[in-house]
Amino acid sequence: MSVSELKKDIRKEGIIFGTERTIKALKNGKLEKIYISSNCRKDVREDILYYAKLSGTKVIELETDNKETATICKKPFNISVLSLVKEK
Numbered sequence: 001m002s003v004s005e006l007k008k009d010i011r012k013e014g015i016i017f018g019t020e021r022t023i024k025a026l027k028n029g030k031l032e033k034i035y036i037s038s039n040c041r042k043d044v045r046e047d048i049l050y051y052a053k054l055s056g057t058k059v060i061e062l063e064t065d066n067k068e069t070a071t072i073c074k075k076p077f078n079i080s081v082l083s084l085v086k087e088k
Helices: 002-009 019-027 042-055 066-073
Strands: 015-017 031-036 058-061 081-085
Touching (some): 002 031
Parallel strands (some): 031 058
Antiparallel strands (some): 015 081, 031 081
C-alpha cells in the first residue's frame, strides 16, 4: 500500500526530496506526509520520527530501499527521504 500511495503523491505539487530540506520544513510545520526508505540512516530516521511526533506529521516507512524509491520517483539519484508539503 505504501508504494501505491507514494506513486499517487509524487504526481502532486509540493514534493520535497532530501533529508535536510525535509527536516527544515518539518520543524516549520509545513509537511503533510513523510516517506522514509527502508535503508535510511538510523540517525536521520530517529530525527524525522521525533520531529514528526512533535508536529503530528504522518510518517510512512517504505519497504523499498533508496534505489527502488528513486526508480519509483523517476529520479537519477537515490532517495532516502521525501515529503509532501501541506496544501494551502
